[in-house]
Amino acid sequence: MIMYTESSINFAPMSKYLGPWMVAALYSHNIIENLSHWTQSYMDWNLAVDLEGGPSLGLDVAGAIVVNSTAGEFYKQPVFYAIGHFSKFIPPGSRIVQVETGQNQTSRAGVGLSLMRMVQEENEELFLSATASPGPPSPTPSIGSSCLATANPDGSYSVIVHNLSNETTTVKIEDPRLGYINVDIDAFSVNSFIYWL
16 A cells, blocks of 8 residues: 655745645645555645644644634634545545546547546647546646546545646536536636536
8 A cells, every 4th residue: 555644835934824725736736646646545744733834843834724822713724625625525445547638539438437628729629538447547637737536435436626727727527328517617726526327
């Protein structure tokens, strides 16, 4: 079993970084990258930190929750909600569905999950596709978004799309056994989709 442990994003002092989407974006991308490359679990170093990014072993870090002990308050950060996309919609025992990239393909052979992000770039349509094909996952694409698809123990399928770009993009999620949907994904967002056959 490959476990990704002690993940953290370093910022100091933490009080300057209350509410940054950037930390959530970095975490989301990191989680997708690791789970797409045979990692079977992902653990954060410090889910809750104080206003200085501690306690730590020397490097202050960003946390999903920032505790202000002086005021008796805590603040859920954007990373709290980003991590929630993965912890809520990918239950233990889920299997990663391979993610591939391709150009100018209009159909996929066989039965599987297909996720497409259509982008016009120099008159070519680029897309992502997630298929249930065997073999190790390929690297996530570098065209402004990343995605992760899973087959879950309860028979559901989860698709998590992270739009890293500053523009809304359209995603087509298709399963030949069920149909498809086109969804606009807001800039700088994480979106989860779950369905059952």
